[in-house]
Every structure is written in structure tokens, then in C-alpha cells.
Amino acid sequence: MKFKIKRELLLEALNKVSKAISTKNLIPVLSGVKFELKKKKLILTASDNDITIQTIIESDKDEDFNIEKEGSIVIQGKYILDIVRKLQDEYINIEVIDELKILIYTDNSEFNLNGINKNEYPNIALEESKKKIVLDADIFKDIVNQTSFAASHEETKPVLTGINFNVVGDVLECNSTDSYRLARKIIKLKSESEENYNVVIPSHNIVEFSRIIGDNEKVELHIFNNKILFKTGNIKFESRLINGTYPNTSNLLPDDSLMTLSVNLEDFYNVVDRVSILTSDKEKNIVTLETNGDILTLKSSSAEVGRVEEKMNIKKNNKEDIKISFSAKYMMEALKSFKAETVDIHFVGEIKPILIKSKDDETLTQLVLPIRTY
Amino acid sequence: MKFKIKRELLLEALNKVSKAISTKNLIPVLSGVKFELKKKKLILTASDNDITIQTIIESDKDEDFNIEKEGSIVIQGKYILDIVRKLQDEYINIEVIDELKILIYTDNSEFNLNGINKNEYPNIALEESKKKIVLDADIFKDIVNQTSFAASHEETKPVLTGINFNVVGDVLECNSTDSYRLARKIIKLKSESEENYNVVIPSHNIVEFSRIIGDNEKVELHIFNNKILFKTGNIKFESRLINGTYPNTSNLLPDDSLMTLSVNLEDFYNVVDRVSILTSDKEKNIVTLETNGDILTLKSSSAEVGRVEEKMNIKKNNKEDIKISFSAKYMMEALKSFKAETVDIHFVGEIKPILIKSKDDETLTQLVLPIRTY
Numbered sequence: 001m002k003f004k005i006k007r008e009l010l011l012e013a014l015n016k017v018s019k020a021i022s023t024k025n026l027i028p029v030l031s032g033v034k035f036e037l038k039k040k041k042l043i044l045t046a047s048d049n050d051i052t053i054q055t056i057i058e059s060d061k062d063e064d065f066n067i068e069k070e071g072s073i074v075i076q077g078k079y080i081l082d083i084v085r086k087l088q089d090e091y092i093n094i095e096v097i098d099e100l101k102i103l104i105y106t107d108n109s110e111f112n113l114n115g116i117n118k119n120e121y122p123n124i125a126l127e128e129s130k131k132k133i134v135l136d137a138d139i140f141k142d143i144v145n146q147t148s149f150a151a152s153h154e155e156t157k158p159v160l161t162g163i164n165f166n167v168v169g170d171v172l173e174c175n176s177t178d179s180y181r182l183a184r185k186i187i188k189l190k191s192e193s194e195e196n197y198n199v200v201i202p203s204h205n206i207v208e209f210s211r212i213i214g215d216n217e218k219v220e221l222h223i224f225n226n227k228i229l230f231k232t233g234n235i236k237f238e239s240r241l242i243n244g245t246y247p248n249t250s251n252l253l254p255d256d257s258l259m260t261l262s263v264n265l266e267d268f269y270n271v272v273d274r275v276s277i278l279t280s281d282k283e284k285n286i287v288t289l290e291t292n293g294d295i296l297t298l299k300s301s302s303a304e305v306g307r308v309e310e311k312m313n314i315k316k317n318n319k320e321d322i323k324i325s326f327s328a329k330y331m332m333e334a335l336k337s338f339k340a341e342t343v344d345i346h347f348v349g350e351i352k353p354i355l356i357k358s359k360d361d362e363t364l365t366q367l368v369l370p371i372r373t374y
Numbered sequence: 375m376k377f378k379i380k381r382e383l384l385l386e387a388l389n390k391v392s393k394a395i396s397t398k399n400l401i402p403v404l405s406g407v408k409f410e411l412k413k414k415k416l417i418l419t420a421s422d423n424d425i426t427i428q429t430i431i432e433s434d435k436d437e438d439f440n441i442e443k444e445g446s447i448v449i450q451g452k453y454i455l456d457i458v459r460k461l462q463d464e465y466i467n468i469e470v471i472d473e474l475k476i477l478i479y480t481d482n483s484e485f486n487l488n489g490i491n492k493n494e495y496p497n498i499a500l501e502e503s504k505k506k507i508v509l510d511a512d513i514f515k516d517i518v519n520q521t522s523f524a525a526s527h528e529e530t531k532p533v534l535t536g537i538n539f540n541v542v543g544d545v546l547e548c549n550s551t552d553s554y555r556l557a558r559k560i561i562k563l564k565s566e567s568e569e570n571y572n573v574v575i576p577s578h579n580i581v582e583f584s585r586i587i588g589d590n591e592k593v594e595l596h597i598f599n600n601k602i603l604f605k606t607g608n609i610k611f612e613s614r615l616i617n618g619t620y621p622n623t624s625n626l627l628p629d630d631s632l633m634t635l636s637v638n639l640e641d642f643y644n645v646v647d648r649v650s651i652l653t654s655d656k657e658k659n660i661v662t663l664e665t666n667g668d669i670l671t672l673k674s675s676s677a678e679v680g681r682v683e684e685k686m687n688i689k690k691n692n693k694e695d696i697k698i699s700f701s702a703k704y705m706m707e708a709l710k711s712f713k714a715e716t717v718d719i720h721f722v723g724e725i726k727p728i729l730i731k732s733k734d735d736e737t738l739t740q741l742v743l744p745i746r747t748y
Contacts, residue, residue: 079679082651088644102680109648113680270462274483277456305453306476306487 001037001071001096006064009057010092011084013044016055016212016235021077022048029120032074033081035094036118037067045124046077051205052124052238053212074116075102083111126229126236129222131194133167135187137232140219143174143185144210146337146364151203152178159244162200165221166246167193175249176203181330182249182353182367183337197223200246205239212237252353252367257346259320261291263312265343265358269335271298271310276328278305286371288325291316300328322347325373326354334366375411375445375470380438383431384466385458387418390429390586390609395451396422403494406448407455409468410492411441419498420451425579426498427586428610448490449476457485500603500610503596505568507541509561511591511606517548517559518584520711520738525577526552533618536574539595540620541567549623550577555704556623556727556741557711571597574620579613586611626727626741631720633694635665637686639717639732643709645672645684650702652679660745662699665690674702696721699747700728708740 014033022030027049036043040059045052059065073096084092089106096115097103104111135143144163152160157179164175170189175182213219213232222229230237272287275298279285287300296314301307324347331354335343340360347354356366388407396404401423410417414433419426433439447470458466463480470489471477478485509517518537526534531553538549544563549556587593587606596603604611646661649672653659661674670688675681698721705728709717714734721728730740 076679079651083648086644086648086651108685109682110684111652111680111682113652114678270460274457274460277453277460278485278487304488305450306485308483308485310484311482 001035001073001094002068003037003042003059003095004066004068004091004093005042005057007084007087007090007092009064013042013055013057014081014084017044017046017053018077018081019208019212020046020048020051020053021081022046024048027122029074029116029122031077032116032121033077034072034074034118034121036072038070038072040067042067045121047122047124050202050240051208052126052236054126054236056234058234071096072118073100073102074118074121075113076116079113080104124238126238127222127224128220128229128231129224131223132231133172133189133193133221133223135172135189135219135221137213137215137217137219139187141210141213143187144206146185147174147176147183148203148207149176149333149337150178150181150183150366151176154178158242159200159246161204162202162242162246163206164200164246164249165197165223167195167197167223169193169196175246177247177249180327180369181334182252182365183334184249184253184365184367186363186365198246199223199228200242200244201228201239202242209237209239253365254346254348254352254355257348257355259291259322259347260317261296261345261347262315262317262342263296263345265335265338265340267312268343269332271312272328272331272335275300275308275310276332278302278308279328285328286325286373287328287331288323288373290323291321293321322350324350324354325371326368327371330368334368337366338364375409375447375468376441376443377411377416377433377469378440378442378465378467379416379431381458381461381464381466383438387416387429387431388455388458391418391420391427392451392455393582393586394420394422394425394427395455396420398422401496403448403490403496405451406490406495407451408446408448408492408495410446412444412446414441416441419495421496421498423496424576424614425582426500426610426612428500430608432608445470446492447474447476448492448495449487453487454478498612500612501596501598502594502603502605503598505597506605507546507563507567507571507595507597509546509563509593509595511587511589511593513561514593515584515587517561518580520559521548521550521557522577522581523550523707523711524552524555524557524740525550528552532616533574533620535578536576536616536620537580538574538620538623539571539597541569541571541597543567543570549620551621551623554701554743555708556626556739557708558623558627558739558741560737560739572620573597573602574616574618575602575613576616583611583613627739628720628722628726628729631722631729633665633696633721634691635670635719635721636689636691636716637670637719639709639712639714641686642717643706645686646702646705646709649674649682649684650706652676652682653702659702660699660747661702661705662697662747664697665695667695696724698724698728699745700742701745704742708742711740712738 034045042057045054095103100115102113102115166173170192172187174185217232220231276285290297340358343358354368408419416431419428469477474489476487476489540547544566546561548559591606594605650659664671714732717732728742
């Protein structure tokens with residue numbers, strides 16, 4: 001293997017795969033990045049057994065990437081990334097000598113690294129499905145940003161640590177819940193899916209993937225029995241799926257509502273934020289909301305610290321009033337997921353879920369369960 | 375106590391004292407900020423028994439601060455800071471009711487906090503000395519930035535965790551060392567000090583103080599037997615001193631040199647940085663420097679990872695050559711302390727300290743001990 005490449009090109013590719021470089025020492029070869037130079041392409045692969053990321057640099061486009069000899073080798077991920085990041089030359093030469101020695105050099109710098117034989121690297125196929133689902137990158141990122149925060153962090157219920165992707169016909173429904181709140185995003189696909197799917201993708205993995213998606217790209221979803229392959233631009237990203245049946249969350253959503261409140265999103269967020277200050281030590285930081293005509297009062301108190309009360313003007317759809325308590329943290333996270341100026345908060349009753357929606361984005365529903373305070 | 379104040383004014387003052395709010399629960403009252411409203415002034419004090427910070431807001435300047443009733447109370451530091459930070463109103467009202475209840479309110483927000491009696495707060499005098507030493511803020515910040523990093527973090531030799539301030543006549547000499555390197559800054563005072571001093575100030579504390587100094591201010595040093603009071607603008611900052619005799623570091627500085635190297639600071643820094651990549655796991659990350667005429671070679675190697683070699687062009691003051699090994703981390707930290715474009719590196723011999731100076735700033739000397747590699 002021998003090639004010369006523009007530093008920026010290689011750095012960009014290494015940054016993309018770097019999230020999959022294993023930092024655990026269980027399988028030493030997985031702390032490396034596999035370089036495969038063949039057919040005018042450099043393929044970089046990294047995997048930690050949970051996710052695999054692969055990206056391709058093509059050589060036929062311009063003179064920024066010059067191949068002298070094909071070949072493959074595994075290079076320690078941490079060092080190659082640091083070297084390419086810290087070199088200041090415009091071009092970098094990389095060459096394999098004596099089979100397992102890697103020479104990385106520029107005019108004044110010369111690095112000799114010990115490599116690992118490519119045959120020791122696990123064989124990861126990253127196969128594509130013919131029945132792929134295609135989404136716009138910005139829609140895919142919205143799905144992740146608007147649902148992932150509501151997934152559980154507790155490994156006791158593994159299925160809740162993922163985001164549920166449910167495809168029926170031309171409808172993609174994404175749910176995430178930690179059983180105290182629910183985030184739901186419903187997208188209409190551009191074309192009918194050939195197959196229906198109901199899978200759970202680890203929330204942490206899908207968040208990592210969404211960070212390396214470029215703008216104005218498409219995202220392809222290739223769904224298999226126990227894994228999913230995302231494809232975007234020149235990146236392939238594979239994640240395992242979580243086994244188990246995702247709970248049916250539809251019965252949580254109330255069909256009627258007692259009263260609906262329209263509030264300015266930012267103002268309401270700030271009020272909830274301030275009212276929760278005194279309860280910030282507590283895990284759930286409970287605040288109580290009370291309406292009285294067109295005045296909303298938010299309160300919280302803590303025996304040791306004190307109490308707080310805020311008022312704001314609101315619009316309601318009828319004369320009903322409500323008194324209800326909830327977690328300020330969950331309410332704030334739900335509010336933050338909207339990009340709208342105004343949100344509608346639907347109340348069904350004191351001990352019924354609170355629904356947050358916005359007329360500016362009908363695809364998103366957030367649900368926060370109330371907390372009984374007496 | 376009752377007053378109305380511009381939110382920004384109070385927030386700025388609280389931010390200044392906040393670093394001294396105790397986060398340990400040993401003495402509960404120290405987790406509070408003492409508010410003293412008297413003689414048209416609001417005095418805020420916070421202390422964690424190691425440092426004390428006090429700042430004063432004067433009321434006679436404009437209408438941004440309106441006093442209705444004098445008085446004193448201690449308010450939980452964490453909550454008052456969060457409340458003032460998150461309120462969005464221009465003015466805040468603060469009032470003590472029923473002796474120990476604090477009411478903080480604006481048009482729509484109302485916080486009721488439990489206060490602590492001011493008599494429970496320790497009596498901290500923050501007395502000034504008549505024999506103060508005065509420095510410009512930018513010079514004081516330079517002293518801290520250019521020496522503090524070289525202080526030890528190990529509590530086994532407490533005296534080395536501080537910065538030594540040594541005043542003789544009109545000369546202030548500041549030293550810090552962890553016994554592997556030494557940073558020395560020598561400042562000529564504007565006037566002769568009435569008394570000579572030789573004290574050690576905890577490095578951590580002086581760094582905290584330097585962060586809250588405004589630009590274009592003066593810094594006054596009031597030195598006592600076991601404490602030092604810094605005064606700048608409307609801030610008083612008191613720190614304990616470290617007991618013990620600071621080692622005499624002057625004998626470490628060689629008087630002659632075998633050869634002096636002039637290098638571009640940034641280029642040399644980057645070369646050391648890259649050469650140390652492969653040794654980054656090791657604590658000392660040793661690199662070896664070798665000159666051969668006007669070529670400098672820097673090398674390092676690690677049996678498991680590989681080896682690296684960089685070359686750069688240099689200017690020397692004579693024909694002598696050197697081969698010497700040192701810690702890349704210590705060399706980089708020493709280099710970073712200079713604001714110059716070019717530095718001179720003085721070599722005495724393979725096992726003698728390396729001296730770094732700059733013609734652009736004669737007040738600063740950095741010394742790095744070599745490491746024997748055989």
C-alpha cells in the first residue's frame with residue numbers, strides 16, 4: 001500500500017469513522033482503523049462490535065489523492081487520528097513497508113507505526129437491502145433530535161433505551177419513552193415501503209450517526225432482522241438492533257382534552273426553568289401548574305430552601321381550569337424539541353398525561369405524565 | 375433589609391464572589407453569601423475558609439440601585455445565583471421579612487427563601503496593610519499565567535503547590551516549581567517596598583483571583599504573616615499562605631551555556647507536540663532533541679507503537695552540538711507561557727537544566743530538567 005493524499009481529505013474521513021474506534025481493549029484489533037486501498041478507492045472502516053462506520057475516499061476525482069500501490073492494513077486509530085490532525089503539511093504520504101510497518105511522512109516529519117494484519121480484522125459485510133427507505137437528512141436529524149432525549153438510560157428495560165421505528169406503508173412512526181414521558185414523530189414517506197418494519201435502534205448509536213450526516217444529503221435505511229445499515233453520502237453506518245417488543249404507546253395518547261392552553265414556547269420554558277430552581281437538587285424537580293381564567297401560575301417549594309411562584313398570561317380554548325404537577329426537567333426537554341414559536345398544551349385531567357403539540361409542526365407529539373403530589 | 379437593584383449589577387457582583395462559596399457541607403453557613411446593606415452600600419461576602427471574596431456595590435452613583443431599608447442576611451449561594459441569572463426582568467427587589475425569610479420578586483416572579491442569621495457567619499476582617507505593594511492588572515495576570523502551571527499538584531510537598539512571591543526592595547521575584555521544572559518571573563516595582571517579603575501563595579487560589587480581575591485595574595497586595603489580601607477595583611480577595619520555607623531555586627539556573635538555539639516559538643511547539651504523539655500514554659512523554667549544524671532533529675519512540683522523527687532548521691550561536699532528552703509536556707507548557715515570536719533555548723550539557731528565555735520579554739525564565747534515557 002502506498003499513496004499520497006491531501007491532509008484535509010484524510011482527516012475528514014478519519015473524523016467520521018473515529019466514533020466507532022473501540023476504546024475497550026477486549027479485541028485489540030478493533031482499536032485500529034482498517035485502510036483498504038483498491039480500485040482507485042481508499043476505504044476506511046472502524047468498529048467496536050456495537051456500531052461499524054465505513055467511509056470511502058475516491059481517487060478519480062482530482063489530484064488530491066494519488067495511489068501508487070494498492071493494499072490493506074490496520075492502523076492504531078488513536079495515533080493515526082492524532083498524527084493527521086497535528087501535521088501541518090498540505091499532503092501526507094502513507095506507505096506500508098516490511099508488510100506490517102507503516103510509514104507516514106511529509107517533508108520534515110516521519111512516523112513509523114506498527115500495523116496489524118488486515119486478516120485479523122473481523123469481516124464486516126455492511127450489506128445493503130434492496131428494500132431501502134429513504135429520508136431527507138434534515139428530517140432524519142429532526143427525528144433523532146426530537147425523540148432520542150426521551151429514551152431511557154436504564155439498562156433494566158433494554159427495549160426502552162432505543163428509538164422505535166415503525167414503518168407501515170408510507171408512514172414512518174418513531175417513538176421513544178422511558179415510561180414517564182413519550183416522544184412521537186410521524187413522517188409520511190415519499191413512497192410506499194415494500195415491507196413493514198417494527199424495530200428498536202439503540203438511541204446512543206442513532207445519535208452518533210446523526211452527528212456525522214452532512215447537510216443536503218439523503219439518508220438510506222437498510223433494515224435487517226438484527227441490524228440496521230444507514231447510508232448517507234459516502235458513509236455507511238451499521239448498528240445492532242435491540243431485541244424485544246416495543247410497548248404499544250398509542251393507548252397513552254388521550255383522544256379528547258379538557259382544556260388546551262396556547263403559550264409562547266420560550267416564555268413558558270423560562271418560567272418552568274425558574275420555578276424549578278429551588279427543586280434542582282431533586283431528581284424529578286416537581287412543579288405545579290394552575291390556571292385561573294387567563295392567568296397561569298407555576299409553583300414549587302422545598303421545605304429546606306423555600307418556595308417560588310410565577311405568573312404568566314395565557315390563551316385557553318374554553319373556561320375549564322386545571323391544577324396539575326409534573327417534572328420540570330421532562331417538561332423542559334419536551335418543549336425544547338419544538339422549533340415553533342407557540343405550543344399548545346392539552347390537559348385531560350389532573351392525573352392524565354399532558355400533551356404538547358404545535359400547529360407549526362403536526363408531525364411531533366410530546367407527552368409528559370403528571371406526578372401525584374398528595 | 376429592602377432594596378431594588380438592576381439585575382446585571384447584582385449578577386456581576388454575585389459572579390465575582392461565587393468562586394468562594396463553599397460546596398462542602400462542613401460549615402453550612404459558608405454555603406451562603408452574606409448580604410450587608412449599610413451606608414448606601416451592598417457588601418457581598420463569600421468564604422470557604424480557604425479563600426474569602428468580598429465585593430461592594432455602591433448606591434450613590436445612579437438609580438440602578440435603590441435602598442429602602444438597611445440590614446444583613448445570609449442567602450444560600452447556589453440558589454440566589456441561579457435566581458438572579460435566570461430572571462429576565464431589568465430590576466430585582468430583595469426584602470427580608472420575618473427576620474429570616476427572604477423575598478425576591480419582580481413583576482411576575484416571587485421567590486421566598488429561607489435565610490440564615492448574619493451572626494452565624496464567621497467574622498472575617500479582610501484587613502488591609504499600610505505597606506501594600508501595587509501592580510498593574512496585566513502584569514499581575516502575566517505573573518499568574520506564566521508561573522502557576524509549574525507548581526506541583528502533589529500535597530506531599532505543600533510548599534511546592536504554591537507560587538513563591540519574594541519582595542526585596544523594588545524587585546518582586548515569583549517562582550514556582552514542582553522540582554522537575556521552574557518558572558521564574560522578575561518584576562521591577564514602581565516604588566521600593568517598605569518591607570521585604572518571602573511568602574508562598576496557594577497556586578489554585580491565585581489562579582481563581584486572577585480570573586476575576588478586570589482590565590485596566592490595579593492590584594494591591596497586602597501581605598500578612600499567614601494570609602494575603604488582594605484588592606482590585608471593588609473586590610477584596612483573601613487567601614491563606616502556605617507555611618514552610620520555599621526552596622532556594624537560584625542555584626538551579628546555570629550561569630554559562632554551551633550553546634543557544636533560536637527558534638520560532640510556534641513552529642518548535644508544534645514539532646514537540648507531534649513528536650510526543652506516540653508517547654502520549656506515558657506520564658512524562660520523553661522526546662530526544664539532537665542538533666547537527668543548523669538542523670535540529672526531534673525523536674521519540676515506543677516499542678509497541680512505533681517511532682517518530684521531525685527535522686527543523688535552527689539558528690545557533692556557535693558550533694557546539696547537543697543531544698538531550700526531556701518531557702514534551704513540560705517543554706510545551708514552558709513554551710506556551712511566552713508571548714514572543716522567537717525564543718532562545720540555552721543548553722549547558724546533556725544532564726543540565728534547559729533554559730528558555732526570550733529577548734522580547736526579559737522578565738521571564740523557564741527551566742526544564744532533562745531526563746536521562748540511558
